[in-house]
Amino acid sequence: MGHEVSFFVVEDHTLTNRGIRELISERGRYSCCGYAFSKNECTEKLYELAKESRLPDILILDLFLGDESGLDILREVKANLPSVKVIVYSMFAKPGIVSLALEGDADGFVLKSAPESELFAAIEAILASDTYVQQTLVAPLFTYKSVFDGLTRQEQTVFKKLIERKSRSQITKELNIVERSLENYLSKIYQKTGCKNHEELIKKFGK
Structure with a gap:
């Protein structure tokens, strides 16, 4: 897939937000069309981009934004801007959280502690219309499901x-x-x- 891929980053830590943007942009065919530090800022900017027909292909989403939940952003984006693919990029990845994100229709889930290659593998898989969950997070989901059920x-x-x-x-x-x-x-x-x-x-x- 050769065309340019646009992405948007939601992360409440300034340095991490910038770091993610730089990391992905360095890859050449990815261009950042925006970023946000909070839920309101994110939805405001995304609706602006939608008006200009410039919605991102991929949203890189942190799950805990201070007191706000990234899951609320995920649900809103999936309900109102369904063309945007969402990768949850989180420090927290216990099975309950991963399960909630997948239930909210996240297209991918990658741990921030994973190698960079994992994030890019997730982006590529999602662009090819697959769902991507970091392999180490899969087995605990089954154990969690039996408890949850x-x-x-x-x-x-x-x-x-x-x-x-x-x-x-x-x-x-x-x-x-x-x-x-x-x-x-x-x-x-x-x-x-x-x-x-x-x-x-x-x-x-x-x-």
Whole structure:
């Protein structure tokens, strides 16, 4: 595939954002059409690019942008700008997070600690309409799925929100449940996943 590939970077650390842009641009046929540090900035800039028919081919997306979730950006892009392919490029890749990203229709998932070649392999695979998940992240997904399938539907919903780093008050509000119900769900989730508390759950499935 010889034509120029445009990409957009969403990453809240200034140096890392710049580093990713430079790394990819150095490859010759990739050109950066924009970057953002937050969800609002990202969606604003992407809608501007859409008006000019200059949407990126690929969006390189960090998952945790300060207090914001990159998963919200992923869902919005996939719902409203479906031509944009999204690679999640994250420091955190426990199976719960990878699973949430794939459920949100991410086209690829690569760890920031992986060699550069892994990121480029993901970009090339995605341009060829494949989905790309870094190989080391695949096996833990199966173990995670068997744990996840052992939860009831509502427990699964609560569990996913916990993995996404939502606070208790956000969860009760979003699910329209009272604190006491949430406590019940949490104790069942801890029991079924073999975790003592919230911190252990995040460490095991979400970091």
